[in-house]
Amino acid sequence: MAVKFDMSDDSVVVVIGTGAGGGVLSNELAQKGVKVVALEAGGRYLPEDYINDEWESFGQLAWVDPRTTSGDWRVSKDFPGLPAWIVKAVGGTTIHWAGASLRFQEHEWKALSTYGPVEGANLLDWPIDAAEMAPYYTKAENKLGVTRTGGRAGLPGNNNYKVFEAGAKALGYKKVHTGRMAINSAEYDNRNACQQVGFCFQGCKFGAKWSAAYTDIPRGEATGNLEVREHSHVARIVHDKRGKVSGVEYFDKDGNLHLQKARIVCVAGNTIESPRLLLNSASAMFPDGLANSSGMVGRNYMRHMTGSVYAVFDKPVRMWRGTTMAGIIQDEARHDPSRGFVGGYEMETVSLGLPFMAAFLNPGAWGRSFTTALDAYENMAGMWLVGEDMPQESNRVTLNPEVKDQWGLPVANVNYSDHPNDIAMREHAYRQGAAIYDAVGATRIFPTPPYPSTHNLGTNRMSADPKNGVVNKWGQTHDIANLFISDGSQFTTGASENPTLTIVALAIRQADHIADEMSKGNL
Amino acid sequence: MAERISNRNLTRRQLLQSSVAAGGIAVIGMGFVAAPDAAWALEVTEITEHQMATLVQMARDIYPHDRVADEYYVIAVKGYDSADKKAFVAQGVARLDELAQAAGNASYLETKWEENRVALLRQIENDAFFQAVRGGLITGLYNQKAIWPIFGYEGESFSKGGYIHRGFDDINWL
Numbered sequence: 001m002a003v004k005f006d007m008s009d010d011s012v013v014v015v016i017g018t019g020a021g022g023g024v025l026s027n028e029l030a031q032k033g034v035k036v037v038a039l040e041a042g043g044r045y046l047p048e049d050y051i052n053d054e055w056e057s058f059g060q061l062a063w064v065d066p067r068t069t070s071g072d073w074r075v076s077k078d079f080p081g082l083p084a085w086i087v088k089a090v091g092g093t094t095i096h097w098a099g100a101s102l103r104f105q106e107h108e109w110k111a112l113s114t115y116g117p118v119e120g121a122n123l124l125d126w127p128i129d130a131a132e133m134a135p136y137y138t139k140a141e142n143k144l145g146v147t148r149t150g151g152r153a154g155l156p157g158n159n160n161y162k163v164f165e166a167g168a169k170a171l172g173y174k175k176v177h178t179g180r181m182a183i184n185s186a187e188y189d190n191r192n193a194c195q196q197v198g199f200c201f202q203g204c205k206f207g208a209k210w211s212a213a214y215t216d217i218p219r220g221e222a223t224g225n226l227e228v229r230e231h232s233h234v235a236r237i238v239h240d241k242r243g244k245v246s247g248v249e250y251f252d253k254d255g256n257l258h259l260q261k262a263r264i265v266c267v268a269g270n271t272i273e274s275p276r277l278l279l280n281s282a283s284a285m286f287p288d289g290l291a292n293s294s295g296m297v298g299r300n301y302m303r304h305m306t307g308s309v310y311a312v313f314d315k316p317v318r319m320w321r322g323t324t325m326a327g328i329i330q331d332e333a334r335h336d337p338s339r340g341f342v343g344g345y346e347m348e349t350v351s352l353g354l355p356f357m358a359a360f361l362n363p364g365a366w367g368r369s370f371t372t373a374l375d376a377y378e379n380m381a382g383m384w385l386v387g388e389d390m391p392q393e394s395n396r397v398t399l400n401p402e403v404k405d406q407w408g409l410p411v412a413n414v415n416y417s418d419h420p421n422d423i424a425m426r427e428h429a430y431r432q433g434a435a436i437y438d439a440v441g442a443t444r445i446f447p448t449p450p451y452p453s454t455h456n457l458g459t460n461r462m463s464a465d466p467k468n469g470v471v472n473k474w475g476q477t478h479d480i481a482n483l484f485i486s487d488g489s490q491f492t493t494g495a496s497e498n499p500t501l502t503i504v505a506l507a508i509r510q511a512d513h514i515a516d517e518m519s520k521g522n523l
Numbered sequence: 524m525a526e527r528i529s530n531r532n533l534t535r536r537q538l539l540q541s542s543v544a545a546g547g548i549a550v551i552g553m554g555f556v557a558a559p560d561a562a563w564a565l566e567v568t569e570i571t572e573h574q575m576a577t578l579v580q581m582a583r584d585i586y587p588h589d590r591v592a593d594e595y596y597v598i599a600v601k602g603y604d605s606a607d608k609k610a611f612v613a614q615g616v617a618r619l620d621e622l623a624q625a626a627g628n629a630s631y632l633e634t635k636w637e638e639n640r641v642a643l644l645r646q647i648e649n650d651a652f653f654q655a656v657r658g659g660l661i662t663g664l665y666n667q668k669a670i671w672p673i674f675g676y677e678g679e680s681f682s683k684g685g686y687i688h689r690g691f692d693d694i695n696w697l
């Protein structure tokens with residue numbers, strides 16, 4: 001079963017990274033009979049390995065190789081070496097993710113046309129639209145078992161949700177429910193129903209939440225067409241004299257460098273590592289990095305407008321019990337410039353355990369103002385705010401030649417500064433979030449700053465015109481026909497929804513395209 | 524309680540005799556820092572008792588939780604009793620005591636009111652010493668499972684089958 005391909009086999013498709021994009025793409029290709037070698041920097045962990053302990057789990061799963069930061073975002077000050085919260089493991093960040101699975105709204109595929117030009121922003125329409133994506137969204141929802149789609153029931157609401165819902169209704173919000181979640185409300189696809197464990201961010205030990213780690217990856221392997229090599233960190237993509245990519249160089253666990261030949265290379269290392277890899281693959285023929293004739297590789301880094309609102313009540317809530325992201329309010333997701341900004345945002349319940357709350361409630365704060373908040377931890381409710389942020393050329397991932405990782409490779413620097421539209425949206429969201437909790441009697445409210453980025457998007461963006469983006473509507477790089485981008489870095493704009501369902505839908509669609517082009521002899 | 528934190532046969536009388544009690548922490552000489560009631564004692568080998576007692580008090584002043592006993596703060600800072608941190612601690616504590624003296628007190632530890640000690644800490648809050656101690660407490664203090672129940676936090680839940688039958692939706696006051 002566990003197939004092994006030869007290093008010199010140049011008929012394989014190499015997929016770099018096995019998260020939402022790469023994990024799904026690998027399986028989808030393997031199901032179609034395409035031979036795939038998936039290279040994953042991290043190790044393999046399954047539900048029995050996951051740990052119900054925030055820091056211990058972080059140590060097990062998180063990407064902690066060095067990175068640097070700059071720009072005026074607060075993360076750069078609070079967590080200068082940790083711009084993003086990303087998993088390094090087979091299955092990627094789908095081990096950590098909360099499971100919120102939302103389709104883009106129709107207009108969000110056409111941000112530039114809908115919003116008009118926004119000063120300082122680099123808005124663009126996606127070269128695809130809602131109608132084209134609809135069937136792929138349906139496939140993605142069925143794959144993930146998303147609740148409230150395909151006839152699947154919603155999850156029950158936990159304590160955190162009930163507080164949130166009561167406040168939302170008091171304010172007159174209408175689109176309030178327990179979310180469309182890739183978490184089973186009933187057994188589905190050989191996965192358990194949710195047992196309300198409450199450690200969704202640490203990997204679901206019941207496998208109730210979809211993760212590529214224990215679905216797509218083993219299923220792809222079972223076809224005999226997919227070989228997953230873990231602890232394999234890709235250092236460079238190499239090309240031939242004609243400028244086609246021909247393979248990848250990677251370090252194995254022991255630091256030995258290998259060259260795996262390839263017919264096609266698909267990059268899915270997440271929005272920070274994917275551009276880093278293209279830039280680190282610069283050669284005499286491509287001095288600015290691969291697929292970078294537009295100069296857009298690494299640019300337009302988006303992380304969503306985020307923030308949280310936590311509130312304390314006079315009675316217990318115990319928000320940590322049950323699904324971490326247990327419900328949503330969608331009324332503010334609309335585009336309505338009368339609010340003082342373009343685009344919209346979602347409000348979703350969130351909860352952190354005490355150890356993470358201490359780290360993230362107000363990083364750097366100390367003294368009684370801070371500790372009395374934690375003293376009231378049992379009486380806290382929380383929500384996360386997530387909205388569309390503006391793509392800006394200067395928000396970008398670059399190589400930092402001063403800092404090298406354990407393989408001696410220059411690390412990624414992540415530069416980010418809020419756009420005035422992001423700030424206006426966050427202020428609005430803080431106000432609405434506070435009003436929701438005030439409506440149910442909050443005694444104290446905390447507008448909590450953004451955490452290290454969990455949604456990382458846009459650094460190899462999709463564009464109709466090769467001049468202002470890196471990939472075409474299939475995720476194929478404009479410059480190199482057999483080089484694809486298959487993760488969140490393809491996003492042209494971020495929309496207000498959590499991105500993973502869209503990453504998965506794009507990966508399914510890309511697999512169809514690649515298999516089709518291969519069979520036609522075009523690739 | 525962690526190793527090297529024990530009451531080591533210290534009698535209450537011994538403690539009261541030799542201690543320079545301040546802010547609830549006793550510096551008792553012979554390499555020991557202890558609670559005035561001998562509930563815990565920590566033996567220091569690299570840094571001085573005064574320095575360790577200052578660190579413990581600092582930890583409490585930075586993240587004061589009145590229902591969390593000193594021993595947990597002790598556990599959180601005891602790692603500073605090491606050869607490689609000795610100079611760093613000596614310098615940091617000396618600076619804090621200097622500021623205390625400028626404010627008319629014998630030392631930071633001898634500054635009786637929390638708000639006055641906090642005022643001293645505010646003066647050094649951007650220094651590497653303060654930031655190291657504060658940053659270390661985020662995991663050093665809050666990641667001690669033993670204190671979680673004080674905050675109501677229940678920790679690991681998988682082994683108990685999650686909360687599906689244990690109150691995930693038991694809120695009754697809405």
Ligand SMILES: Cc1cc2nc3c(=O)[nH]c(=O)nc-3n(C[C@H](O)[C@H](O)[C@H](O)COP(=O)(O)OP(=O)(O)OC[C@H]3O[C@@H](n4cnc5c(N)ncnc54)[C@H](O)[C@@H]3O)c2cc1C
Pocket residue numbers: 016017018019020021022039040041042085086087088089090091092093094096097098099100101201232233234235268269270271273274277325453454455456486487488489498499500501503
């Ligand atoms: C706590 C948390 C909660 C979240 N909740 C949600 C949610 O509710 N809904 C939602 O839509 N999204 C959520 N997300 C975001 C979601 O997890 C990501 O959007 C998604 O996983 C990104 O997919 P990706 O394929 O771009 O990258 P990833 O899933 O991050 O996969 C990238 C993989 O590539 C590997 N890799 C990187 N570089 C290399 C290299 N050089 N060589 C080999 N391998 C490499 C990495 O180790 C990793 O495994 C959450 C994220 C976090 C952290």
Ligand code: SF4
Pocket residue numbers: 183193194195196197198199200201203204205206207208209322323324685
């Ligand atoms: S709450 Fe549900 S989805 Fe989350 S970890 Fe528990 S069982 Fe898994």
